[in-house]
Amino acid sequence: xNESLGKPIDRVDGRLKVTGGATYAAExxxxxxxxxxxxxxxxxxxxxxxxxxQQAEKMPGVIGVMTSENCMMLHTPSGSDPGSxxxxxxxxxxxxxxxxxxxxxxxxxxxxxTAEQAEQAAAxxxxxxxxxxxxxxFEANFSTAYQPGSGLxxxxxxxxxxxxxxAMQSAAFTTDETYTTPVYSHNAMEPHxxxxxxxxxxxxxxxATQSVMGVQGLLSNILGIPKENTQVYALYIGGxxxxxxxxxxxxxxxxxxxxxxxxxxxxxxxxxxxxSAAGRRTQTQQKIGLGAGxxxxxxxxxxxxxxxTSFVDEFVETAGVATSMIYSSPNVEVKHSLVRxxxxxxxxxxxPGESVGMYALExxxxxxxxxxxxxxxxxxxxxxxxxxxxxxxxxxxxxxKECYQRGAEAIGWSNRSAEPGMTKQxxxxxxxxxxxxxxxxxxxxxxxxxxxxxxxxxxILCGTQDIGTGTYTVMTQVAADAFxxxxxxxxxxxxxxxxxxxxxxxxxxxxxxxxxxxxxxALGAVSKVVKMAIADEKSPLYGKKEExxxxxxxxxxxxxxxxxxxxxxxxLRRKGLDKVEAQAKTNVSTRQQQDAAPAPDxxxxxxxEAESKTNAAVQADEKTDRxxxxxxxFGAQFAKVLVDPDLGTIRVEKIASVMDIGTVxxxxxxxxxxxxxxxxxxxxxxxxxxxxxxxxxxxxxxxLAQYLVPVHADIPEIDVQxxxxxxxxISPIGARGIGEIGVTGMAAAIANAIYNATGKRVRDxxxxxxxxxx
Amino acid sequence: xxxxxxxNNGSSGGTTRRQFLGQxxxxxxxxxxxxxLAKATGILPDNEALPIEPITVNIMINGSQKTLTIDTRxxxxxxxxxxxxxxxxxxGCDHGQCGACTVLVDGRRINSCLHLAAMCEGSEVTTIEGxxxxxxxxxxxxxxxxxxxxxxxxxxxxxICSAVGLVKEGRAKTDAEIRELMSGNxxxxxxxxxxxxxxxxxxNA
Numbered sequence: 001x002n003e004s005l006g007k008p009i010d011r012v013d014g015r016l017k018v019t020g021g022a023t024y025a026a027e028x029x030x031x032x033x034x035x036x037x038x039x040x041x042x043x044x045x046x047x048x049x050x051x052x053x054q055q056a057e058k059m060p061g062v063i064g065v066m067t068s069e070n071c072m073m074l075h076t077p078s079g080s081d082p083g084s085x086x087x088x089x090x091x092x093x094x095x096x097x098x099x100x101x102x103x104x105x106x107x108x109x110x111x112x113x114t115a116e117q118a119e120q121a122a123a124x125x126x127x128x129x130x131x132x133x134x135x136x137x138f139e140a141n142f143s144t145a146y147q148p149g150s151g152l153x154x155x156x157x158x159x160x161x162x163x164x165x166x167a168m169q170s171a172a173f174t175t176d177e178t179y180t181t182p183v184y185s186h187n188a189m190e191p192h193x194x195x196x197x198x199x200x201x202x203x204x205x206x207x208a209t210q211s212v213m214g215v216q217g218l219l220s221n222i223l224g225i226p227k228e229n230t231q232v233y234a235l236y237i238g239g240x241x242x243x244x245x246x247x248x249x250x251x252x253x254x255x256x257x258x259x260x261x262x263x264x265x266x267x268x269x270x271x272x273x274x275x276s277a278a279g280r281r282t283q284t285q286q287k288i289g290l291g292a293g294x295x296x297x298x299x300x301x302x303x304x305x306x307x308x309t310s311f312v313d314e315f316v317e318t319a320g321v322a323t324s325m326i327y328s329s330p331n332v333e334v335k336h337s338l339v340r341x342x343x344x345x346x347x348x349x350x351x352p353g354e355s356v357g358m359y360a361l362e363x364x365x366x367x368x369x370x371x372x373x374x375x376x377x378x379x380x381x382x383x384x385x386x387x388x389x390x391x392x393x394x395x396x397x398x399x400x401k402e403c404y405q406r407g408a409e410a411i412g413w414s415n416r417s418a419e420p421g422m423t424k425q426x427x428x429x430x431x432x433x434x435x436x437x438x439x440x441x442x443x444x445x446x447x448x449x450x451x452x453x454x455x456x457x458x459x460i461l462c463g464t465q466d467i468g469t470g471t472y473t474v475m476t477q478v479a480a481d482a483f484x485x486x487x488x489x490x491x492x493x494x495x496x497x498x499x500x501x502x503x504x505x506x507x508x509x510x511x512x513x514x515x516x517x518x519x520x521x522a523l524g525a526v527s528k529v530v531k532m533a534i535a536d537e538k539s540p541l542y543g544k545k546e547e548x549x550x551x552x553x554x555x556x557x558x559x560x561x562x563x564x565x566x567x568x569x570x571x572l573r574r575k576g577l578d579k580v581e582a583q584a585k586t587n588v589s590t591r592q593q594q595d596a597a598p599a600p601d602x603x604x605x606x607x608x609e610a611e612s613k614t615n616a617a618v619q620a621d622e623k624t625d626r627x628x629x630x631x632x633x634f635g636a637q638f639a640k641v642l643v644d645p646d647l648g649t650i651r652v653e654k655i656a657s658v659m660d661i662g663t664v665x666x667x668x669x670x671x672x673x674x675x676x677x678x679x680x681x682x683x684x685x686x687x688x689x690x691x692x693x694x695x696x697x698x699x700x701x702x703x704l705a706q707y708l709v710p711v712h713a714d715i716p717e718i719d720v721q722x723x724x725x726x727x728x729x730i731s732p733i734g735a736r737g738i739g740e741i742g743v744t745g746m747a748a749a750i751a752n753a754i755y756n757a758t759g760k761r762v763r764d765x766x767x768x769x770x771x772x773x774x
Numbered sequence: 775x776x777x778x779x780x781x782n783n784g785s786s787g788g789t790t791r792r793q794f795l796g797q798x799x800x801x802x803x804x805x806x807x808x809x810x811l812a813k814a815t816g817i818l819p820d821n822e823a824l825p826i827e828p829i830t831v832n833i834m835i836n837g838s839q840k841t842l843t844i845d846t847r848x849x850x851x852x853x854x855x856x857x858x859x860x861x862x863x864x865x866g867c868d869h870g871q872c873g874a875c876t877v878l879v880d881g882r883r884i885n886s887c888l889h890l891a892a893m894c895e896g897s898e899v900t901t902i903e904g905x906x907x908x909x910x911x912x913x914x915x916x917x918x919x920x921x922x923x924x925x926x927x928x929x930x931x932x933x934i935c936s937a938v939g940l941v942k943e944g945r946a947k948t949d950a951e952i953r954e955l956m957s958g959n960x961x962x963x964x965x966x967x968x969x970x971x972x973x974x975x976x977x978n979a
Contacts, residue, residue: 010919017927018915018934020862020902027861060826115856116826116847189866189874189928189962238864238928239962271867468926468963668922672965676925679964704871704960712953715966 004477004487005733008668011473012487013236013466022236025208026193026268033195034063036257036267037118038250039108039125040277041100044342044697045134048098048107052126056110059124061117064261067108068095072256077221085214085504088246088279089345092312093222094253100129101311102344103698104276106249111257111265134342136697138283138308145306145337151318152352153442153507153591159324159390162331164289167300171291174300175367179288179360180764183690184281184683185707186349190238191271192278196254197264203255204231208238210245211504213463216497218247223255232497237467237505241680242348243279244467245506250277272702280690282307282317282346284356288364291331296374296382298329303361305336310345314338317346319357322438322744324390325630326361327383332390342697348506350680351740354439355747359684362435362748363763366755376434376752377404377413377636388630396629396729400436403636403658403723407434410656410719411638420759428642428651431757437635437659437745440590441727441736442509447500447585447608450479450521452529454572454579456554457489460522464502464514465495469739470669471510477665478515478733482522484551492518500583500608508633508737511665516586516731520617524582526568527616530556532580533571540564583608584615588622590631590730621732629729633736635659637678637745640716641753648769650686652716652750659720659741662727663734670738674720677742679710685747686766687714833894835860836904846892851875853891854901862902862931866960873959876932876939877901883939885958902931905938913979914938917972925963933959937973949974 016022041048053065074093087093094106107127112118135141151157168174195206203225209215212232220227237244250267258265269278284307291300303320320334349355369379381401387394408414416432417423423430448462460479466472472492480487493499503513530549533539533556541549541558548559557565572580585608599605612618640654655678664670687708691700701707726734747765754772755761762771830843835858842857851868854860854877863886866874870888877886878900905912911919914934924930936959946952952973953966961969 011922013927014919014922014924015911017924017930018902018911018918019906020860020931022927023861024864024928026865027855029859114845114848115852116845120847187962189864189872189926189960191866237926239926241962268865271869271871468924468928470925669925672922672925672963672968675967676964679966703869704867709960709962710964710966711958711960712956712966712969713950715953715970718967 004480005665008666009487011470012476013472024190024236024238025206026266028195028206030195030197030264032263034111034263034265035115035118036109036111036265037122038106038273039122040273041103041105041107043100043129043131044103046100046129046131049128049130051108055124056121059121061113062121063111065108065110066257066260068098071095072259074222075224077218085211085218086246087218088248088347089312094249102342109253109257111261134697137694141339142306145339148314148316148338151316155318155321157316157318157336159334161390164300164302164331164333167331168289168291171299172294173292173371175364176289177364177763179286179363181284181356183283184349184688185275185690186241186243187709188239188241188243191269191274192248192250193268194251194254195266196258198258202229205255206233207251208244209234210240210467210506212465212495212497213501214504215247215251222252233495234465235495237465240467241350246347248278275699275702276344279347281349284317284319286319286360288360290364290368292368292372296372296379298327298383300331301329303334308339308341310343311340313345315346318353321353322357323361325388326438328385328389351439351743354744358744359747362745363751366752377408380436391630393628393630396631397727398634399660399723399725400634403634403660406721407636407638407656407658411640420756425642429645429757431641431753433639433749433752433756435637435745435748437637437741439508439633439741439744441512441631441633441730442507443512443588443590443730444503444509445587445589446503446513446517448517448521449500449583450525451579451581452525452568454569456569458483458485460492460518461499462494462502462514462518463497463499464510465505467505469673473669474511474665475518478519479522482519483526485554501605508739511735511737512730515733516621517584520584520615521582523617524584524615525580526551528580528582529568529571532575538574540566583611584618585609585612586618586621624729626729631730633661633741635741637749639749639753641757643754643757648772650754652682654717656719660723661738662736664722664724665735671720673738674742675718678718678746681743681746683710685750689766829892831892831895834898836900844891848891849887850889850891850894851886860901860903864928864931873936874929874932876936878935878939883936902935913976917975921968921972923969923972924965929959929961933969941977
C-alpha cells in the first residue's frame with residue numbers, strides 16, 4: 001500500500017508559490033479589463049445628499065461612475081439556504097440607496113481604463129451628506145444591549161446548568177473580573193479583490209474568497225441569474241482568516257460595474273479600505289465569575305459577554321460557547337448580548353468566539369489558581385471535563401491531560417516560580433503562563449469527483465479551496481492513498497464553482513469535510529476498475545472477488561500474490577476507455593442544527609447522491625453512529641516571557657503548544673498552521689488593535705504602520721507538538737481541522753506569563769508597555 | 775528621500791514640480807502625504823484635471839530589455855503587475871508597509887510600490903520570476919519550499935527577494951539579525967520560523 005498520509009511532504013502548490021506562478025484573484029489576464037476605484041463614505045451616519053461626478057466623468061480614461069443613482073438593482077438574498085453563502089451585510093447591499101451607516105462604506109465606484117486614472121478621478125468626486133449623529137463608543141452604549149438569536153452554525157448564545165449564582169455565594173473561593181478585547185482586523189496579506197466578466201448573460205468572477213460555492217450561490221441569488229450561468233474561480237487565496245468567509249460588497253460591485261459599462265472590471269481594495277469594508281473581529285467586554293471549593297474544584301462558572309455589531313447585520317462573537325464544555329462544573333451560566341454601533345459589520349476571525357472567549361476564561365482560571373495557591377496546570381487537570389457536561393455527551397476523543405504534561409515539559413514549567421516577579425534573567429523579569437486551547441471539530445456535507453486516466457494518473461475535483469492551509473497538499477495525500485498511487489501521479493483541483501460542492505474554508509472544517517468524499521470518490525473509481533477486471537476473461541484477476549483485490553502503486557493485485565496483478569492502465573486500455581470516473585458525497589455533519597436535506601431532483605448534486613448510495617466508503621462513513629458524541633480539538637499552550645521592569649516592554653521568548661487534533665495529515669503543513677495560530681494569538685495579546693475615533697466613529701488605525709501585527713523580529717522560539725491519535729468517530733481519516741485552535745489559548749498563556757513575571761494583571765488587550773507600567 | 779527622488783525624476787522628465795506632485799499625490803501611492811504637502815505649499819490645484827503625458831522608459835527586467843510607454847504615475851509594482859502581466863510580485867498594502875512587493879533593483883531590495891517605474895530608466899530589476907534558471911529553483915526558492923516558509927504564498931515572492939538581497943548584503947550574522955533585517959516583510963500566516971530556517975540554510979551553504 002502507498003501511505004503518503006501523515007508524511008511531511010512539501011506543498012504540492014509550493015513550486016508555483018515560490019516562483020510567483022500562483023494566480024490570485026486580481027491577477028488574471030483579462031482582455032479589455034477596466035479598473036474600478038471605490039469611493040467610500042467619510043461620515044459615519046446620515047444620507048448622501050449629492051455626489052458630484054461631473055469632473056470625474058470628464059477626466060482622461062474614465063469610462064463611468066457607478067452610484068446609487070445609476071446602478072443596477074439587486075435582489076435581497078434569501079439567506080435560507082446555508083450552502084448559498086453569507087453576504088456579510090444583509091441590510092446593506094451596495095449602492096442601493098442613499099443611507100450611510102458607517103464610515104468607509106461604499107458610495108460610488110469610478111471605472112477607468114487604468115488604475116491610476118480611476119483613482120485620480122475617484123479623488124475628485126465630491127460627496128455632500130445630510131449628516132446625523134452616529135452611535136459611537138462601545139461601553140457608552142451598553143444600556144442598549146439586547147439578547148441576540150443564535151450564533152454561527154446555530155450555536156446557542158445563552159446556556160445554563162445548575163444555579164451558578166447560588167453556587168457562587170457558597171463557594172470557598174471566588175473571582176469576579178472583567179476582561180476587554182478590542183476590535184481586531186484580519187489583514188490577510190492579499191487585499192480583497194474581484195474581477196468580473198460578462199459574456200452575454202453568463203458571468204465569470206475571479207474572487208478572493210474562502211468559498212467559491214458560497215459566492216456562486218450569492219451572486220446567483222443577488223444578481224438574479226441562474227447558478228449554472230455563474231462561474232467563480234479562486235485557485236489561490238492570499239489568506240483569509242475569516243475575512244473572506246462571508247462575502248463583501250466588492251464581490252457584487254465588480255459584476256455590477258461590468259454589466260453597467262459593458263467591460264470586464266477589476267476592483268482591488270486598498271489596504272485602508274479593507275479595514276472598514278471587509279470585516280473585522282468585534283469588540284468585547286466579558287465578565288467571568290468563578291467559584292471553587294478548598295479542594296480546587298470549580299463549583300460555579302459565569303461568563304457574560306457583551307459584543308457589538310452593526311446596524312446592517314447581526315454577528316455574535318460567541319465568546320462563552322466553549323465555557324460550558326471545557327471544565328467540569330455543576331453550575332454554569334453563559335450569556336451573550338449585543339449593542340449596535342455605526343461601524344462596519346464584524347465577521348468571523350480565526351477562531352470566532354473561542355479566541356477572545358478562551359482568553360478571558362483562561363486568565364480567570366489563572367487568577368483562581370493563584371487564589372487557591374494551586375499550580376495552574378494542576379488546577380486545570382483537577383477540573384478536567386471527561387464529557388461535555390452541558391450537552392451530556394462524550395467527546396469523540398480527548399487527550400488534553402497529555403497535552404498539559406508534554407507542554408509543561410517543553411516550556412520548562414518546573415523553572416516557574418509560583419510567586420510572581422521572583423525570577424530574573426539579567427535585568428529582565430521572567431514569567432511562565434499556561435492556557436487551555438479548544439475549538440470545535442466541524443464537519444459538513446461535501447462532494448468530490450475522482451477520475452482515473454488510462455495513462456496512469458488520477459485527478460480529483462472538489463469545490464472547496466486552499467486559502468493557504470495546505471488543502472491541495474493534504475488532499476493529494478488522501479487521494480493518492482485511496483487510488484493506490486504515488487502523490488506525483490495525483491492532481492487535486494480546487495477553487496472552481498463548477499466542481500462538486502465542497503466545504504467553505506471556515507470553522508476548521510475543510511479537512512474533515514472534503515477528505516472523506518475525496519477518499520470515497522477515489523476508492524469508487526478504483527472499485528469500478530476492479531469490477532471491470534474481475535469480469536474480464538482477459539484479466540489475470542478474472543473471476544476473483546472484489547474484496548480479495550488490493551491496490552498498490554497503480555496496480556490491482558490478488559491479495560498477497562503480487563504476480564497475479566495488472567495495472568489500471570491495462571484494464572482501461574483493454575476496454576478502450578481513456579478514463580473512469582466516480583463521484584461521492586458524504587452527508588455527515590457534526591453540527592446537529594445543520595439541515596442535511598437531499599439535493600433537488602435532477603440537480604448535479606442529486607446525481608452524486610445517487611451514486612454515493614452504491615459507494616461502500618460513503619455508506620460505511622455515513623453509518624457511523626455519531627449522535628452520542630461531541631467533536632472538539634484540544635491543546636495546551638505555554639509561554640515564557642521576558643519583561644523589562646522599567647520600560648514595560650515584553651519579549652515572548654518561547655512558546656510551546658501541544659495539540660490533540662486527531663490524525664496529523666502532514667506534519668509540515670500542520671506545524672505551520674499551528675505556528676500561524678500562535679502568532680495570531682500573540683498579535684492579539686500584545687499589539688493588535690483597531691481604534692475608532694471616539695467622536696466621529698471612523699477607524700483611525702487604517703494601515704499596517706498603525707495596526708501592528710507580529711513581524712520577524714517579534715518571533716519567539718516555537719515548539720509545536722501533536723498527540724497524533726486519530727479521532728475514531730469524525731471520519732475514516734480521523735483528522736480534525738486545525739486552522740483555528742492554535743489561536744485559542746495563546747493570548748491567555750502570554751497574559752498569564754506576563755502576570756507571573758510582573759505580578760501585574762492587565763485585563764484589557766492588547767497588553768502594551770503603557771498599561772504595564774501605568 | 776523618496777519624495778526627493780521623485781522630484782528629481784519628475785523635473786528631468788519635463789514635468790513641473792507642481793504638476794508632478796499633483797499627479798503623484800492623487801495617484802494613491804502618496805495619498806497620505808499629498809494633502810499635507812498641498813496644504814503646506816498651496817500647490818495642489820483645486821479643480822483642474824491635469825493632462826498626463828506618457829513617458830517611455832527602458833528597464834532591464836530579469837535580463838530582458840523592456841521598453842514601456844507609461845503614465846508617469848505608474849509605480850514599478852503596477853508596471854510589473856498591470857502592464858507587463860508579471861504578477862509574481864504582490865501588492866499587499868501599496869505604501870511600503872508590508873514588503874510583499876519587494877524586488878531587487880540593481881541588486882538592492884526595494885519596495886516596488888514606493889518606486890515609480892519612471893525612476894527605473896536603465897535599471898536592472900530582478901523579480902521572483904527571474905530567480906529560477908529554467909526548472910532549477912534558486913537556492914532560496916528551494917529552501918523556502920523545503921522548510922515550508924509560507925502558507926498562502928502571497929508574501930512569499932517578497933520574502934524570497936528580500937532574503938536573496940539580505941544574503942547578498944552579508945550583514946546578518948545571527949538569528950536575531952536576520953529577523954531584524956527581514957522585518958519589513960510581513961507574513962500574516964506566521965511562517966516566520968520556517969523562513970528563518972530557509973534563509974539560514976542558504977546562508978550556510
